[in-house]
Amino acid sequence: MKPLFLGFGNAANVILKELEGYIQDFYYFDEKNVTSSKGKKLEKFFIPDDCSFVVECASVEAVKEYYRDIIISNKDFYILSTGAFADENFRNDFFRFIENSTSKIYIPSGAIGGIDVINAIKKYIEKVVLRTRKPPKAFSRDDKEKMLIFSGDSIEAIKRFPKNTNVSVTLALSVGDFRKVHVEIYSDPKVEKNIHEVEVVSSVGNYKFIFSNNPSNNPKTSLLAPLSLAALIKKNFENVKIGG
Amino acid sequence: MKPLFLGFGNAANVILKELEGYIQDFYYFDEKNVTSSKGKKLEKFFIPDDCSFVVECASVEAVKEYYRDIIISNKDFYILSTGAFADENFRNDFFRFIENSTSKIYIPSGAIGGIDVINAIKKYIEKVVLRTRKPPKAFSRDDKEKMLIFSGDSIEAIKRFPKNTNVSVTLALSVGDFRKVHVEIYSDPKVEKNIHEVEVVSSVGNYKFIFSNNPSNNPKTSLLAPLSLAALIKKNFENVKIGG
Numbered sequence: 062m063k064p065l066f067l068g069f070g071n072a073a074n075v076i077l078k079e080l081e082g083y084i085q086d087f088y089y090f091d092e093k094n095v096t097s098s099k100g101k102k103l104e105k106f107f108i109p110d111d112c113s114f115v116v117e118c119a120s121v122e123a124v125k126e127y128y129r130d131i132i133i134s135n136k137d138f139y140i141l142s143t144g145a146f147a148d149e150n151f152r153n154d155f156f157r158f159i160e161n162s163t164s165k166i167y168i169p170s171g172a173i174g175g176i177d178v179i180n181a182i183k184k185y186i187e188k189v190v191l192r193t194r195k196p197p198k199a200f201s202r203d204d205k206e207k208m209l210i211f212s213g214d215s216i217e218a219i220k221r222f223p224k225n226t227n228v229s230v231t232l233a234l235s236v237g238d239f240r241k242v243h244v245e246i247y248s249d250p251k252v253e254k255n256i257h258e259v260e261v262v263s264s265v266g267n268y269k270f271i272f273s274n275n276p277s278n279n280p281k282t283s284l285l286a287p288l289s290l291a292a293l294i295k296k297n298f299e300n301v302k303i304g305g
Numbered sequence: 306m307k308p309l310f311l312g313f314g315n316a317a318n319v320i321l322k323e324l325e326g327y328i329q330d331f332y333y334f335d336e337k338n339v340t341s342s343k344g345k346k347l348e349k350f351f352i353p354d355d356c357s358f359v360v361e362c363a364s365v366e367a368v369k370e371y372y373r374d375i376i377i378s379n380k381d382f383y384i385l386s387t388g389a390f391a392d393e394n395f396r397n398d399f400f401r402f403i404e405n406s407t408s409k410i411y412i413p414s415g416a417i418g419g420i421d422v423i424n425a426i427k428k429y430i431e432k433v434v435l436r437t438r439k440p441p442k443a444f445s446r447d448d449k450e451k452m453l454i455f456s457g458d459s460i461e462a463i464k465r466f467p468k469n470t471n472v473s474v475t476l477a478l479s480v481g482d483f484r485k486v487h488v489e490i491y492s493d494p495k496v497e498k499n500i501h502e503v504e505v506v507s508s509v510g511n512y513k514f515i516f517s518n519n520p521s522n523n524p525k526t527s528l529l530a531p532l533s534l535a536a537l538i539k540k541n542f543e544n545v546k547i548g549g
Contacts, residue, residue, distance in 0.1 A: 159544050166545040170421040175514060176548025178418030180540065181533040235547045254510075265528050266498075266518035270419060274510035284509050289425040293549045296424065300403050301410040303479045304420025305537045305549050 062298065063087055065103075065112040065136075067127060068119025069095045071279040072141055072287040076116060079291035083298060088112055091119070108134040116294070118287065121145045121226075128155060132162045137297075139167045141290050144226035146234055147219040167297075169289040171231050172282070173257055175270040177305050179235040182265040189242045191215070191232055192258040193225055194249040204248045211246040218244035227286070228257055255283070306542065307331055309347075309356040309380075311371060312363025313339045315523040316385055316531040320360060323535035327542060332356055335363070352378040360538070362531065365389040365470075372399060376406045381541075383411045385534050388470035390478055391463045411541075413533040415475050416526070417501050419514040421549050423479040429507040433486045435459070435476055436502040437469055438493040448492045455490040462488035471530070472501055499527070 062084055066073045069089040077084065089095075090103040106127055108115065114137040117124055124145035131138045146152045146168075159166060170176040179186070197204045211221055215229040216239050225246065233239040254273055261268040274283035296302050306328055310317045313335040321328065333339075334347040350371055352359065358381040361368055368389035375382045390396045390412075403410060414420040423430070441448045455465055459473040460483050469490065477483040498517055505512040518527035540546050 156545070162544075164544070167549070168545065168547045170425070170548045174422030174425070174512065175419050177414040177421050177533065177536075178516075178529070180548055181414070181418070181529060181536040183536070185532075231547070264519070265532060266516065268418065268517070269515040271513040272422075272510065273512070275508070285422070285425060288429075288509060289421065289549075292421075292425040292427075296549065300406075300408070301400070301412065303412045303475070304414045304424055305411070305533075305540065 062113040063111060064294075065090070065108065065115045066100075067106070067115055067117045067123055069097060070118070071277060072118035072282065073116070075277065075284065075287040076118065076291045076294070079288060080294060083295065092123070106130070108136060112136060114139065114294075116290065117141055118290070125151055129158060132158055132164045135163045137165045137167065139169070139290055139294060141169070141171070141286060142227065143168050143171060143230045143234070144219075144223075147226050147230050167293050168231065168234060169286070169293045171227055171286045171289055172274055173228050173231065173259060173270070173272050174289075175259055175261075175268065176231065176235045178268055179232070179261065180305070182261070182263045183235070183237055185263040185265045186236055186241065186261060187264070188262045189232060189236050190245065190260040191229060191242060192245045192247065192260070193228070194247040194252050194256045194258075196252055197248045197250055199255070200248050202248050204250055207247055207249040207251065209245060210248050211244065213244060215239045215242035215244050218246070222246060232259065306357040307355060308538075309334070309352065309359045310344075311350070311359055311361045311367055313341060314362070315521060316362035316526065317360070319521065319528065319531040320362065320535045320538070323532060324538060327539060336367070350374070352380060356380060358383065360534065361385055362534070369395055373402060376402055376408045379407045381409045381411065383413070383534055383538060385413070385415070385530060386471065387412050387415060387474045387478070388463075388467075391470050391474050411537050412475065412478060413530070413537045415471055415530045415533055416518055417472050417475065417503060417514070417516050418533075419503060419505075419512065420475065420479045422512055423476070423505065424549070426505070426507045426509040427479070427481055429509045430480060430485065430505060431508070432506045433476060433480050434489065434504045435473060435486060436489045436491065436504070437472070438491040438496050438500045438502075440496055441492045441494055443499070444492050446492050448494055451491055451493040451495065453489060454492050455488065457488060459483045459486035459488050462490070466490055476503065
């Protein structure tokens with residue numbers, strides 16, 4: 062396989078390393094003019110005919126700028142910056158645009174998981190609560206006790222806490238309704254890492270998932286997110302697919 | 306799409322209902338000689354040329370009896386009775402056999418989830434613990450307090466508690482190592498439903514998933530398992546695939 066990486070920073074390199082043995086060659090494009098000793102650099106963004114699929118690990122803006130080119134090319138498209146879908150207009154445009162393409166769009170579970178359960182029980186969900194706890198310094202605060210600093214639906218949470226956007230959006234997309242996802246954000250001096258807790262109440266059963274992620278080399282993102290995208294690519298090339 | 310159901314009991318009917326609007330017609334084969342007013346009944350098991358894929362929701366024995374026919378037909382194969390893979394000889398035969406086929410094998414997350422996370426961090430996992438709590442009567446016991454009645458690896462757990470097999474096997478397959486999955490089984494008078502808890506310790510982060518499933522019409526299985534298989538089929542027919 063010969064992917065095209067849209068964005069070639071830390072996440073792309075994590076994915077590349079995970080796909081060792083799978084990838085023969087690759088293209089990359091990065092607006093920051095990054096240069097790598099491996100792969101073929103694109104000076105301007107375009108989709109080479111012989112690229113196998115496109116992997117976005119750049120930014121919300123890059124998804125919005127290039128999605129039409131990618132979808133028109135009928136190449137499969139893996140998206141890390143799922144936060145792009147927080148924008149309702151973009152979301153509607155995107156879902157309309159994809160209808161006339163044979164591209165498949167892959168949105169990984171990212172920095173959380175349990176999306177397999179949510180996909181399975183989507184119709185039966187009463188409520189999903191995302192509780193995020195971060196150390197006070199993440200909010201430039203100095204709370205001595207755990208403080209609830211936000212409580213509202215995912216649409217409001219995305220507006221007020223854009224750093225949390227990818228997780229809220231992935232959850233809301235899987236639930237299929239941004240209003241059904243309630244978000245609580247806590248400043249908590251007892252935690253050292255960001256902790257996401259997802260609670261799902263449904264007529265099929267009740268579920269609780271707790272994610273305590275270590276940061277990646279880029280302290281703003283967890284390592285789990287690019288690993289999740291890499292695992293999705295691998296799965297698509299395997300005969301036996303476990304989970305989902 | 307026109308699936309072939311191998312086994313046409315409660316699970317098949319849950320899946321069929323979930324796939325309303327996706328399925329045009331279907332075949333079914335059931336050794337118990339079930340008859341349905343819809344679909345085409347097969348009196349003997351074979352793979353009709355025009356069937357789109359095969360869905361097993363019969364038994365471990367049916368997987369073992371028919372997998373060669375299905376894989377030779379190059380049809381995709383969805384497996385609910387993942388417990389079949391508890392048998393190491395079968396597992397090795399199966400994985401060898403699939404190499405010469407274009408069939409894709411789908412093993413759903415089943416009665417648990419979070420397999421998306423495990424797939425992503427597989428290489429980095431130190432330990433996975435499955436803790437299952439059931440009411441004492443499930444073990445024909447009358448404990449007044451929570452009792453640890455088994456602690457050991459998934460291979461031993463499968464031998465001693467065959468009713469728990471599907472969940473242990475799905476976990477072990479996703480981890481890629483049956484010995485890395487430690488199982489604890491509790492008889493707990495405080496619980497009314499079966500509760501599975503999965504704890505994952507890894508260098509990427511630590512994760513905990515708690516599943517409190519409601520039973521399906523068949524009290525021995527949870528509704529989540531067939532819903533999970535149905536969601537996997539739907540996902541394969543969608544342009545935008547969320548999670549994994």
